[in-house]
Amino acid sequence: MAPLPDYRPKQMSLGPLEAEILNLIWELGSATVKDVHDRILADPNRELAYTSVTTVLRRLTEKGWLACDKKGRAFYWRPLLSKQQAQVIKAHEQLQQFLAVGNPDVVAAFADSLDEVASEKIQAIAKRIQAARQAREEK
Incomplete structure (x- = not known):
């Protein structure tokens, strides 16, 4: 990651x-x-x-x-940044803007409208987040 x-x-x-x-x-x-x-x-x-x-x-x-x-x-x-670093920053900002909507129903409706491939990507992301948090806790 x-x-x-x-x-x-x-x-x-x-x-x-x-x-x-x-x-x-x-x-x-x-x-x-x-x-x-x-x-x-x-x-x-x-x-x-x-x-x-x-x-x-x-x-x-x-x-x-x-x-x-x-x-x-x-x-x-x-x-001053690599292209990959710039993409990471931009994705982070876009995610923050999306989550700033603040309404769980809107976020859930969006997630529900995704196709199967996108849903699988979101599940894979959630697993990586969980693994990263567990690794930090073990330190």
Whole structure:
């Protein structure tokens, strides 16, 4: 079970271009503006100004998703979280929002409407939660 990361970005919400560029940074590991810009322009149907890429990278840094390092004359952006860590945080937030509904009847009605595969996943999750709690108690 992937643990909830200690680090969280200042702002979770991302626009479509921010999400696209963050995914490129995850793919590349570390990248310059030119690296990202070239990747986007590799699609012949795309147009995007170099300065727009710079702006989005800065915005992602301000939101706490990326760090910027200077190496020589170039600036390299790298992710502060892995893609998996970001997915864990997002799933945790979505679950918290869902449970904040607070009405057990609504949650139960939702669970009742799930297909068999989803119900089996929920049962498997419940078993893992129970096992994790038992392991913590035994320590």
